[in-house]
Amino acid sequence: MAAIDVPADATASLAARDDRRHVLHSWSALDGPAPLVVTSADGAYFRDEHGKRWLDFSSQLVNANVGHQHPAMIAAIHAQAAKLCTLAPYHANEATSEAARLIAGLAPGDLDWVFFTNGGAEAVENAIRMARLHTGRYKVLSAYRSYHGATAGAITATGDPRRWASEPGAPGFVKFWGPYPYRSAFHAADEEEECARALAHLADTIMVEGVHGIAAILLETVVGANGILVPPDGYLQGVRALCDAHGIVMIADEVMAGFGRCGEWFAIDRWNVVPDLITFAKGVNSGYVPLGGVILSDAIAASFATRAYPGGLTYSGHPLACAAAVACIGIYKAENLIDRTRRLGDEIVGPALQAMQRRHPSVGDVRGLGLFWAVELVRDRDTREPLVPFNASGADNAPMAEFANACKRRGLWPFVVANRLHVVPPLVIDEQDLRDGLAIIDETLDVADRYCAA
Known part of the structure; x- marks a missing residue:
């Protein structure tokens, strides 16, 4: 025990002392700076x-x-808590149904179905599973400059150094370079050339990995923690075309970029592209209660029309979280x-x-x-x-x-x-x-x- 004993400042508050003595924070060492x-x-x-x-x-x-402590959010959570705090995911309830309807109504194209999770990493995990089951293939292509979450599959899909400590990771993941005009991996002279060369590189990656084995291309619509990399015009359209040509599922990770952050309901709307799956979390209810999910196209959803989807979470579609999502979407619209x-x-x-x-x-x-x-x-x-x-x-x-x-x-x-x-x-x-x-x-x-x- 002495090896990890972290002394607390005797003058610190009780909250600070208890935190220092008992809480292991995300991506932090016990003897790191006090939060x-x-x-x-x-x-x-x-x-x-x-x-x-x-x-x-x-x-x-x-x-x-x-923002913090928005009155409409607090009121919605209070009202839902008074009505129904929790429910198993095999039941239906008003809050979850309404949240799904609203989210599907905001999504582009025929993305009309929602599978709820507790956060973004779980959303990515389930989107990958859906793509593999839908296609019968197993490989997933994702970018080097990316972050998709810290669970087993999501961290393997992640391209940045946070992946390293979890290696060797889950099998079937392949990395590619996405566009980044300021530090081009393709020695491009401008955004147009960067777009063309990045798409050519992705096409070559698909070719050498074997189309027959590739289930999905997973990418952040606008790369978040790895640099807020806005894709050049034409890039996402080009990815969509490659997916269509080869029967590959396009997964748009909108966990950070979605729900207004980029000035669109979903960032991908800026380029008028419709992916097959969208992962979301964060802004859907501004983190007031943990919530994430996957929005599915009709074609992907049809894969589970007669066979059960083999995945689930005890708190999937949690009423409090979904009531917060309904309120949050209402705030986006009202304000x-x-x-x-x-x-x-x-x-x-x-x-x-x-x-x-x-x-x-x-x-x-x-x-x-x-x-x-x-x-x-x-x-x-x-x-x-x-x-x-x-x-x-x-x-x-x-x-x-x-x-x-x-x-x-x-x-x-x-x-x-x-x-x-x-x-x-x-x-x-x-x-x-x-x-x-x-x-x-x-x-x-x-x-x-x-x-x-x-």
């Missing part, structure tokens, strides 16, 4: 136990789309958050970040949609050397840690990944708060500038 103790939240802000108010530019894990998010991205965030790029030599690239943006930090704009190395930790990551801490000293809670700052505030954020947060970023970029080549 912030949060006591309350409202809208785009939260407060810690010392009374400090933080502007949440992370939406927690890019899920608090309608016109989809159009508002698109406008905030086009008129405020994009122009502000592009102006920062002109002022700060550390800003190598700016990209995004809606309230889903990345600022990529570099040491040298000409060579595009990242501010910190790939998968940096410890001393190697010091510049980004210093940058993040500078944001926090100014009361901004940032979402920092690798050599990037992701600008992902709640969709309900007040416009002045949004501008104030961007001003803090502008000021804090002076920290990153100090590491740039002279």
Whole structure:
């Protein structure tokens, strides 16, 4: 026991001491930095136990789309709790049925069926299973720059270094390079060339892996934690065409990008592409109660018309979670958050970040949609050397840690990944708060500038 005994600060609060002594946090070491103790939240802000108010530019894990403690969300959860708290998934109930109807009504094309899960990783797991059962094939192609969740299949499908500790993973997964014009794997000169070469690479991957064995191509419509990589126009259409040509299921992972984050109900709507399966979570009810799911096309659903789908979860379609989803979708509509998010991205965030790029030599690239943006930090704009190395930790990551801490000293809670700052505030954020947060970023970029080549 002594080997993992983590001493707690005797002056810390009871919550802090109990956390330090008993909680193993996600992606964290027991003897790592103590987490912030949060006591309350409202809208785009939260407060810690010392009374400090933080502007949440992370939406927690890019899920608090309608902000913290939205009154309509709280009221819906209270009402459902008073009526029916929990139910086995083999029953039907009003909240779950209505959530499914609303979600299917928002999805593109003939995606009319919903399988509920407890979160995004489980959604990906079940989408993979559905694709394999539908096609009778087993291989799944996914991108190197991707994150699909931490369960067995989802982490194997993941392309970033979080996968490494779980290897060897589940069988049947193959990686490919997706488009990334700023750091092109294909030495492309522009977005059009990047699109064409990325699709040619994917076609070659399909060829050498054997069409007969490929069940699905799984991709994030807009890559999230690996850089907010917006696909070039034509890329998703090209993926859809490859899937159609070879009988491959197209799975759009919209766990982070969906439900308004990109200024569309689903990010894929921007390109008028209809996948076979969509995975969702996070923004469907802004994380107020755990919920995720898979939206199925009629063709995929037909595979389970007479044979039982061999998968399930005790809390699938949980009434409290689904009531929260119904309320959340209602808020998106009542407050016109989809159009508002698109406008905030086009008129405020994009122009502000592009102006920062002109002022700060550390800003190598700016990209995004809606309230889903990345600022990529570099040491040298000409060579595009990242501010910190790939998968940096410890001393190697010091510049980004210093940058993040500078944001926090100014009361901004940032979402920092690798050599990037992701600008992902709640969709309900007040416009002045949004501008104030961007001003803090502008000021804090002076920290990153100090590491740039002279």
